[in-house]
Amino acid sequence: MSQTTRDHFLALDERDPLAPLRDQFTLPPGVIYLDGNSLGALPRATADRLGRAITDEWGTGLIRSWNDAGWVELPARVGAKIGRLLGAGPGEVVAADSTSINLFKVLAAALRLQEDRAPGRRVIVSQRGNFPTDLYIAQGLADLLGRGAAGGYTLRLVDGPDELPHAVDERTAVVLLTQVDYRTGALLAMAKTSALAHEKGALIIWDLAHSAGAIPLDLPGDGADFAIGCGYKYLNGGPGAPAFVWVASRHQEAFWQPLSGWFGHAAPFAFEPDYRPAPGIARYLCGTPAVLSMIALDSGLDTVLAAEARGGMPALRAKSIALTGAFIELVEARCQGHALSLVSPRDPALRGSQASFAAGPELARGYAVMQALIARGVIGDFRAPDVLRFGFTPLYTRFVDVWDAVEILSDILATRSWDAPRFHQRAAVT
Amino acid sequence: MSQTTRDHFLALDERDPLAPLRDQFTLPPGVIYLDGNSLGALPRATADRLGRAITDEWGTGLIRSWNDAGWVELPARVGAKIGRLLGAGPGEVVAADSTSINLFKVLAAALRLQEDRAPGRRVIVSQRGNFPTDLYIAQGLADLLGRGAAGGYTLRLVDGPDELPHAVDERTAVVLLTQVDYRTGALLAMAKTSALAHEKGALIIWDLAHSAGAIPLDLPGDGADFAIGCGYKYLNGGPGAPAFVWVASRHQEAFWQPLSGWFGHAAPFAFEPDYRPAPGIARYLCGTPAVLSMIALDSGLDTVLAAEARGGMPALRAKSIALTGAFIELVEARCQGHALSLVSPRDPALRGSQASFAAGPELARGYAVMQALIARGVIGDFRAPDVLRFGFTPLYTRFVDVWDAVEILSDILATRSWDAPRFHQRAAVT
Numbered sequence: 096m097s098q099t100t101r102d103h104f105l106a107l108d109e110r111d112p113l114a115p116l117r118d119q120f121t122l123p124p125g126v127i128y129l130d131g132n133s134l135g136a137l138p139r140a141t142a143d144r145l146g147r148a149i150t151d152e153w154g155t156g157l158i159r160s161w162n163d164a165g166w167v168e169l170p171a172r173v174g175a176k177i178g179r180l181l182g183a184g185p186g187e188v189v190a191a192d193s194t195s196i197n198l199f200k201v202l203a204a205a206l207r208l209q210e211d212r213a214p215g216r217r218v219i220v221s222q223r224g225n226f227p228t229d230l231y232i233a234q235g236l237a238d239l240l241g242r243g244a245a246g247g248y249t250l251r252l253v254d255g256p257d258e259l260p261h262a263v264d265e266r267t268a269v270v271l272l273t274q275v276d277y278r279t280g281a282l283l284a285m286a287k288t289s290a291l292a293h294e295k296g297a298l299i300i301w302d303l304a305h306s307a308g309a310i311p312l313d314l315p316g317d318g319a320d321f322a323i324g325c326g327y328k329y330l331n332g333g334p335g336a337p338a339f340v341w342v343a344s345r346h347q348e349a350f351w352q353p354l355s356g357w358f359g360h361a362a363p364f365a366f367e368p369d370y371r372p373a374p375g376i377a378r379y380l381c382g383t384p385a386v387l388s389m390i391a392l393d394s395g396l397d398t399v400l401a402a403e404a405r406g407g408m409p410a411l412r413a414k415s416i417a418l419t420g421a422f423i424e425l426v427e428a429r430c431q432g433h434a435l436s437l438v439s440p441r442d443p444a445l446r447g448s449q450a451s452f453a454a455g456p457e458l459a460r461g462y463a464v465m466q467a468l469i470a471r472g473v474i475g476d477f478r479a480p481d482v483l484r485f486g487f488t489p490l491y492t493r494f495v496d497v498w499d500a501v502e503i504l505s506d507i508l509a510t511r512s513w514d515a516p517r518f519h520q521r522a523a524v525t
Numbered sequence: 526m527s528q529t530t531r532d533h534f535l536a537l538d539e540r541d542p543l544a545p546l547r548d549q550f551t552l553p554p555g556v557i558y559l560d561g562n563s564l565g566a567l568p569r570a571t572a573d574r575l576g577r578a579i580t581d582e583w584g585t586g587l588i589r590s591w592n593d594a595g596w597v598e599l600p601a602r603v604g605a606k607i608g609r610l611l612g613a614g615p616g617e618v619v620a621a622d623s624t625s626i627n628l629f630k631v632l633a634a635a636l637r638l639q640e641d642r643a644p645g646r647r648v649i650v651s652q653r654g655n656f657p658t659d660l661y662i663a664q665g666l667a668d669l670l671g672r673g674a675a676g677g678y679t680l681r682l683v684d685g686p687d688e689l690p691h692a693v694d695e696r697t698a699v700v701l702l703t704q705v706d707y708r709t710g711a712l713l714a715m716a717k718t719s720a721l722a723h724e725k726g727a728l729i730i731w732d733l734a735h736s737a738g739a740i741p742l743d744l745p746g747d748g749a750d751f752a753i754g755c756g757y758k759y760l761n762g763g764p765g766a767p768a769f770v771w772v773a774s775r776h777q778e779a780f781w782q783p784l785s786g787w788f789g790h791a792a793p794f795a796f797e798p799d800y801r802p803a804p805g806i807a808r809y810l811c812g813t814p815a816v817l818s819m820i821a822l823d824s825g826l827d828t829v830l831a832a833e834a835r836g837g838m839p840a841l842r843a844k845s846i847a848l849t850g851a852f853i854e855l856v857e858a859r860c861q862g863h864a865l866s867l868v869s870p871r872d873p874a875l876r877g878s879q880a881s882f883a884a885g886p887e888l889a890r891g892y893a894v895m896q897a898l899i900a901r902g903v904i905g906d907f908r909a910p911d912v913l914r915f916g917f918t919p920l921y922t923r924f925v926d927v928w929d930a931v932e933i934l935s936d937i938l939a940t941r942s943w944d945a946p947r948f949h950q951r952a953a954v955t
Contacts, residue, residue: 121584123584123585123587130587130588134587134588136587137579137580137583137584137587141579142579142580142584145575145579145817146572146576149567149572149763149821150567150572153564153567153763153764154551154553154572157553157558157560157564157904158563158564159899159904160764161564161954162952162953162954167953167954192623192812193786193812193813193815194812194813195784195786195813196622196626196784196786196812199783199784203669223798226796227787227790227793227796227797228787230800231785231786231787231790231800232785234785235781235783235784235785238783239633239670239783240670278796333579333817334582334583334590334591334596334813334816334817335596335813335814335815335816335818335819336815336817337815338812351665353629353665353666353668353669354629354662354665355662355664356625356626356661356662357625357656357657357658359661363657364909364953364954365909366656366708366908366909367657368682369660369664370664370665381625381626382622382624382625382658382768383623383624383757383764383765384765385623385765385766385767385815385818386764386765387575387763387764387765387766387817387818387821388765388817388818391579391817469589474587474588476588478796479795523597524592524597525794
């Protein structure tokens, strides 16, 4: 970087066509928020929208609002907005439940599809570094299915994507991958990896927790079979926002997933004793949708879709690459000799919207460094055992934030101010 | 009823020690709300509480609020409040997901427990009239498990509880019942029915959707094994509020349920690749909790717990019986000859907090009658094929509401004003 001045970064913000989108959010003063990959910031419109939903739709409309306020259509309506970010066709996405629950649904569906067309495939391949809940859900389902005499499913974990060509074979039922590694930010090529799975006769499930709203996606074009993802990160849906599920049209009606609750029934209000799956993606719904959380997610999605008039996902992606690239370059230039080493891919084409550094033993593995940063208003997060993780949300992160965050980080390192007892106290959620 | 005047009902309200609790709610003017068994009314405190959670906890606290605002403890903290209504011991309840999802968890756990201790029991017994989502979930799980060569599970449906002594036998793994029938309001005796299941070596799961907050409960004392229920009915948690799950202490650690997401892990933020269930009921959590919906549920629960200073659940139950009894008596006295017949048990000991009437063909099976009532501000609901359902929530329903509702109903029937074309148009949600 030739221009290592704050003014240079201010100038980048002035030229940034996406800069006005930041006004959609309320961000606390004195905070540089680099954790939108964990919990997206609060959209300015959300409090009012939810307030109206509570007061008018719930308080006044009461039960009538299932029809009159369209609550019953929220999973499909919110899902359709998410679908625009995934390259999905109409009716391919619903918002529902949590990412973990949705993974259970699609993994059960994928295993059943394979059992019907290629029995004997009993291995689920994933990455050891996949977000743990994905592995836990796969373990739970494999355990549940594995008691039958037909023999159990096993979960085979690879250390990195390089091992996939070897690990995926004629015994593989499903490949389960998170596109962007939550720790390192490494980004998998969806088309190539999906093709690899298909060549071996496997189906592929993509967890898009760190992709949706951050990476331009074309699920049908890139050959995905199933996808799930999270509403509370780049979609700004609020803490614990409903998640989403996408199923390729070709698979939707092949199976009814086992979390077959009444909202996935063809006629939920006919109160029939036998389950009949709804046509299409609606069969991936289960119980009554969490209306209030769904409305907050709807509001969050509008902040992302507002970028469509300014270049959309490709423009967000270009800014994301510029932000993470500048951050990496500045940290490496200004924090040299402080035992920070980049764990995110240096090639922007292989990197999601985050930059992660491993902290060495000289920095006590980094936990206290992150606490010191947070105390100075730079909010990233720490991922055990030693990762300082900084997420960049181009909707509201400015170039000058990159400069200021590194300024504060380099000061904390130079003065060793992180090494105070209070910064070493572990919180419940790290 | 000797006193058939409106003044008599006003006098009952004046003497009612629970009457002040109505002030906890905002109810629209001109509405008599008799559908709190479907969606509880809006607590006055909820909009502000959720507004502060959005603005302060999410907007300002951002990711820090998982610790600082205690978001991470919400499932247990809200669960403990629910536990007070169930007679549960500490650490026996969590709030999470939906009723359907929670049923899947406990049904899977119950079947596994049985498989371990009494293999060969492959029948789930339930009622044909059980709320459909319970049957659908049982079908989904049985289908999932049934593919193994060990042989499938079957769902055996009885028409009524009288058949249970015959239907529950040495092949029965689990009895799955909803304590209060959603259509008729018929209330099952929990202790007696649980004992019946246990005598035959079966486990019993209770769906408390229409019980929690309406009926005094003592789950451990009444021998329940598992229970699930709904946050948006008598708990006033808002549309699609999180549900709850209770597991008897003796069963909690016997099995990890298969929806084994990261919030049910012993150390969710250690990000270990292998699932290790949390101790106790926390293993019944799955994905990230829906924080905003959970806070609304927390607020709703406070309106129910406020009754503790005024006699608690027994006082609420006594008022509920008085309300439903008066309603039944008035309808039968004042709507005679109009093809309405009581389908709820006449004996209050056998009746939940609702009164349901079947409408004959002379009333076109009742759908239009309910629409006409709603147009006049009396909000109950219709359950196919012919049930007019009226729920009574003693927290906010007044005795005079009973009088006024019947007054309007008898006028609608006498004038046949229900038989207008607009009242026959079916809405998506009935």
